[in-house]
Each structure stands twice: as structure tokens, then as C-alpha cells.
Amino acid sequence: MKTKKFCLKTIMVITVFISLSSFSFAQSAAFFTTVLEAESVSWEQAVYLVMAGSERLPEDAASNQAWQLFTETQWIRKIPDPQSPIKTSQYSRLIARAFKVKGGLFYTVFKNDRYSYRELVHKNVIPGSMDPGSAVKGTDALKILDKAISLFPVDANAEDK
Amino acid sequence: MKRKPILVCMLILLCLSLPLSSVDFGLNIGNVSDFSRNVQNIFSQTNSTVLWLNTPIKDFSFAASVVYKFNYIWTSLTGSYIKPYYFDVGSFEFSGFIPLPGNTPSGIRFAAGRIQADDITGKIFSTKSDGLKVSWGINNTTLGVQSYYTGLTLKSNSSIFLSPQDTEDIDNEDVVFGPSRLVYSVYAVFQEFLLRQNASLEFLGQNDLRSEASPSVNTYYGSAVLSGPLFSTLRYSAGTSFGVLQSDNTSNFGQLITGNLSLRIPSKATSLTLSGLYTLPWGDGNTAGFVPVNEQCVSVVLPELKHDMVTYIGFETSTQRSSVFSNGFKLSSYLNKSIDSFALPVLNVNRPNLFVGGELSVYGNFLVSSEFSFMYSAGLFVFNPFSVIRGVNIIPFRVSLSATLKI
Numbered sequence: 001m002k003t004k005k006f007c008l009k010t011i012m013v014i015t016v017f018i019s020l021s022s023f024s025f026a027q028s029a030a031f032f033t034t035v036l037e038a039e040s041v042s043w044e045q046a047v048y049l050v051m052a053g054s055e056r057l058p059e060d061a062a063s064n065q066a067w068q069l070f071t072e073t074q075w076i077r078k079i080p081d082p083q084s085p086i087k088t089s090q091y092s093r094l095i096a097r098a099f100k101v102k103g104g105l106f107y108t109v110f111k112n113d114r115y116s117y118r119e120l121v122h123k124n125v126i127p128g129s130m131d132p133g134s135a136v137k138g139t140d141a142l143k144i145l146d147k148a149i150s151l152f153p154v155d156a157n158a159e160d161k
Numbered sequence: 162m163k164r165k166p167i168l169v170c171m172l173i174l175l176c177l178s179l180p181l182s183s184v185d186f187g188l189n190i191g192n193v194s195d196f197s198r199n200v201q202n203i204f205s206q207t208n209s210t211v212l213w214l215n216t217p218i219k220d221f222s223f224a225a226s227v228v229y230k231f232n233y234i235w236t237s238l239t240g241s242y243i244k245p246y247y248f249d250v251g252s253f254e255f256s257g258f259i260p261l262p263g264n265t266p267s268g269i270r271f272a273a274g275r276i277q278a279d280d281i282t283g284k285i286f287s288t289k290s291d292g293l294k295v296s297w298g299i300n301n302t303t304l305g306v307q308s309y310y311t312g313l314t315l316k317s318n319s320s321i322f323l324s325p326q327d328t329e330d331i332d333n334e335d336v337v338f339g340p341s342r343l344v345y346s347v348y349a350v351f352q353e354f355l356l357r358q359n360a361s362l363e364f365l366g367q368n369d370l371r372s373e374a375s376p377s378v379n380t381y382y383g384s385a386v387l388s389g390p391l392f393s394t395l396r397y398s399a400g401t402s403f404g405v406l407q408s409d410n411t412s413n414f415g416q417l418i419t420g421n422l423s424l425r426i427p428s429k430a431t432s433l434t435l436s437g438l439y440t441l442p443w444g445d446g447n448t449a450g451f452v453p454v455n456e457q458c459v460s461v462v463l464p465e466l467k468h469d470m471v472t473y474i475g476f477e478t479s480t481q482r483s484s485v486f487s488n489g490f491k492l493s494s495y496l497n498k499s500i501d502s503f504a505l506p507v508l509n510v511n512r513p514n515l516f517v518g519g520e521l522s523v524y525g526n527f528l529v530s531s532e533f534s535f536m537y538s539a540g541l542f543v544f545n546p547f548s549v550i551r552g553v554n555i556i557p558f559r560v561s562l563s564a565t566l567k568i
Contacts, residue, residue: 107531133217
């Protein structure tokens with residue numbers, strides 16, 4: 001049973017490494033393993049994933065650099081505790097802002113968690129079955145990020161609005 | 162005055178839901194404009210507001226919605242009238258899955274409240290109803306039971322017209338809800354039991370709970386459905402149901418046969434479907450034939466045509482080239498089985514088993530943005546000139562446009 005579990009984990013790590021190849025080689029395997037095993041991803045982990053995935057960080061950046069960059073963006077007024085679990089809707093907002101996702105009327109006006117979640121559900125980045133108020137599992141966080149990378153090409157010159 | 166208890170119930174439901182954690186809620190505002198031309202011209206304008214909420218409760222989930230509708234109807238013969246202040250509970254569902262311990266994967270799936278009820282054919286009882294559905298899945302086999310009470314559905318939403326009492330109650334202002342009936346079923350689904358083919362069996366019963374109803378109409382059905390792939394992109398489904406209608410110590414037997422062949426063309430994001438439906442009465446002097454629990458429309462242009470009245474064959478193609486736009490068209494033909502002059506006044510009822518006519522309909526769905534969607538449907542019905550009363554020269558059509566804003 002343990003061997004089966006180990007094999008499964010190894011396959012998942014390899015799959016995610018390949019699918020997130022644009023930045024995965026620079027990240028440590030230990031970080032990905034921690035994220036994959038996480039029942040709930042912390043804000044700090046999510047920020048690191050998203051900032052690296054959207055190529056806002058150099059390849060060899062550390063997680064504290066990602067957090068520093070995140071606090072400077074002012075995407076969220078009240079900066080959360082880095083170790084607290086991130087909700088699906090909050091993760092949606094991070095993804096939407098980092099990848100400069102364009103969307104519908106309410107999302108464009110408010111750019112909050114609620115409409116970011118709905119915009120990403122509409123764009124098939126997040127499955128509609130995921131509860132916006134629940135914590136994000138590590139495997140889900142990576143799948144969502146992978147989908148965002150494939151759908152929203154990173155434009156480094158575009159300005160944050 | 163009768164709406165007061167409904168409103169109070171809805172408010173209580175909403176208040177009960179508020180303390181729940183991580184509630185996702187929203188408001189959907191809808192507009193449907195519909196114009197149809199048949200014996201008379203009818204224009205209908207419906208505006209609706211749906212307040213909904215979803216919330217997980219531990220490993221289970223709860224979803225509820227309340228509906229407000231405003232309806233304006235204009236007809237060329239009777240003029241216009243307005244149906245304002247229409248409130249209803251759209252859904253109220255507590256559902257979940259309980260995995261069972263053991264080496265074999267198994268679990269119990271349940272849903273309770275105002276939920277979507279369906280029989281295995283989808284042609285006998287298919288509507289939102291109040292009740293409970295429990296199924297036990299083990300490996301590829303699912304055994305389930307479901308039971309519903311139809312007396313809490315608002316009369317205007319009820320599609321059950323089995324006895325003369327049910328029809329009389331439509332015009333009775335003292336009656337608010339649909340007929341008080343109990344619908345229950347026991348079913349088994351065997352997935353991929355042989356060569357990737359699926360089989361489903363079901364017994365469904367329906368009993369009139371009104372002791373004063375005369376005559377009370379009870380119905381029972383036994384159904385079997387086979388489905389599966391013929392090859393990778395071609396699937397089929399074939400089903401039959403035997404039904405018995407009991408009323409006043411008399412029993413009428415009938416049979417329903419349905420078939421469906423669906424070809425998917427992934428390279429063109431298109432699917433082609435050929436479907437058919439046939440009902441037949443058993444025994445001499447049987448005028449009832451096969452009678453389903455609730456009436457379902459088969460035609461886009463003529464909603465009066467129910468599937469127990471006609472033999473139907475249709476060809477449909479639907480395409481979804483992108484995630485934002487899907488469209489399709491459908492060609493259908495209808496043979497008269499038991500259409501009465503009340504349902505279709507222009508029809509020559511003395512000529513049964515005759516080709517009634519053909520219908521061409523188109524539809525499309527455009528998701529403009531995450532909050533706004535737009536739908537259209539249009540259809541044209543061409544009568545067989547020999548099936549209608551002599552001198553009648555009419556080509557019914559219908560156009561419907563709807564838009565939804567999700568806040």
C-alpha cells in the first residue's frame with residue numbers, strides 16, 4: 001500500500017514538473033512535494049506559485065521575495081497572514097491579477113474575490129464544482145495554475161490595473 | 162392571501178441558511194420574450210429573479226433558490242393579462258456522498274428536498290419535486306430508491322394531469338398547489354455489465370393521496386433501458402416501459418418504446434442524434450394508451466403536443482466550437498396517436514395514425530461574459546394538409562429570446 005502511494009506521488013510530481021515546465025525546474029522538488037501533499041495551501045505558498053508561474057519572479061527567487069513582491073502590488077488592501085490557508089475565491093483573485101485576466105463587467109469594476117472566482121469558472125480555469133469559500137488543496141492549486149499558464153500568455157510589458 | 166404562507170416559508174428558509182459558513186450566493190435576473198403564431202398570435206414576456214445560495218456543510222452540500230416571476234401575456238383573441246407576484250422555491254437540496262468502509266469501492270449517495278426527479282427513461286416522471294433519493298453504489302452496480310410528494314409544487318408549475326380532478330383544479334382559485342400524489346421508484350443500474358454496455362431496470366408507482374378524488378387514478382410502470390457505445394463515437398440508448406393505469410376498478414395497459422442513436426464528431430465539435438418515441442395501447446377499446454405521470458412537450462412550436470399523443474422521430478445536430486457559443490438545429494416529424502381536438506383544434510381527429518406534420522427548429526446559446534448570457538430558439542411547423550380540417554391553411558411558428566444577468 002505504501003509503495004503504491006509512493007509511486008502515485010512520484011507520478012504526480014513528475015506530471016506537475018512537466019506541465020509547469022516554464023518555471024518548475026528552478027523550484028525545489030521539496031516545495032512541490034509539500035504543496036502536492038497539502039490539504040490546504042497557505043497564502044505564502046500560493047503567492048510563490050502564482051508569482052513564479054506568471055513570470056513575475058526570476059527563476060531562482062525565494063518564497064520571501066515572492067511575498068515581498070505581492071505586498072508591493074497592493075492587489076489586496078489588508079495583507080493576510082502568510083501561513084493562513086487561502087480560499088478558492090482568494091486564489092482566483094491572485095491568478096486573475098497576476099495573469100492580467102480580462103473579464104466581464106462586474107469583474108472589471110470590482111476585481112474582488114467573488115467576481116474573480118466567477119470569471120475563472122466562466123473561462124474553465126476553475127471547475128464550477130469547487131466551493132469558493134473552501135481551502136485550496138495542493139493538487140487543485142497546481143492544476144488551476146497549469147490551466148492559467150496555458151490560457152493566459154504572460155505579457156511582461158502590460159501594466160497592472 | 163394564499164401567497165403569504167409561501168413567502169413566510171421562503172423567508173424562514175433564507176434566515177436558516179444565513180448562519181451557515183462560506184455561503185456562496187447570487188442573483189440571476191432573466192428575461193424571456195416569446196412570440197408564437199398558431200390558431201392565434203401569442204406574445205409572452207416573462208421577467209424573473211432567482212436568489213440562490215450554495216454552501217458546503219462538512220462533507221455534504223446545501224443549495225437553495227427562491228424565484229420571483231412577472232408574466233405578461235397578450236393573445237390576439239383574448240387580449241392581454243398580467244400575472245404579477247409569482248413566488249416559488251426553485252430548489253432546496255441537501256445532498257452528499259458517504260463512502261462505505263471495505264476493500265470494494267462503495268458508497269451511499271443521497272439528495273433530499275426539492276430536487277430533480279427522473280425515471281430511468283426520462284419520459285415517465287421528469288420534473289423538480291419534493292422528496293428523497295438514495296442510492297447505494299458498489300463496483301459498477303447502483304441500487305436506488307426515490308420517493309416524491311407532488312402536492313407542494315405550485316399549481317402553475319405542476320405538469321401532472323392524470324385525473325379529471327387534476328384538470329378541474331387548474332381553474333379553481335382555491336387550489337394553490339398541484340395534485341397531492343406520491344411517486345416512488347426502485348431502480349438498479351448495471352454499468353458496463355457486458356462489452357461496455359449498461360443496463361437499467363426500474364419499477365415506478367404513483368398513487369393519488371386524495372381520498373375525496375373521484376375517480377382516483379393510480380399508475381404503475383416497469384421499465385428497462387439498454388445503452389452504451391457501438392464504437393468509440395457512436396452511442397445508443399434503447400428503452401421500453403410497460404404502464405398500467407388504474408381508475409374506477411378498470412385497468413388500461415400501454416407501452417412506451419424509445420430509441421436514441423448519437424454520433425459525436427470531435428474534429429468538428431459536433432454531435433448528431435437520431436431519436437424516436439413510440440407509444441401503443443394494449444387491449445381492445447383502450448383509449449388511454451400509455452400515460453406517463455407528468456406531461457412532457459416534444460415540440461418546440463406546439464407545446465400542446467405531449468409525448469404520449471404522438472409517435473415521434475427527430476434528427477438533431479448540435480455544435481459547440483468554443484466555450485462561449487453553441488448552436489444546433491432539429492428536424493422532427495410527428496404521427497398522430499391520440500391527439501384530441503382540445504390539444505390541437507385544427508387537427509382532423511377522425512384520421513388517427515396519420516402524419517401530422519414536420520418541424521424545423523434552431524437554437525443557440527451565447528455566453529457573452531461571465532455574468533451575461535443570451536439564448537435564442539425558433540421553430541416552424543408545417544402541417545400535413547391531409548391531417549388538418551379542410552380549409553385550414555396555417556403555418557405555426559415560434560421565436561423565443563432570453564437573456565440572463567448573473568450578479
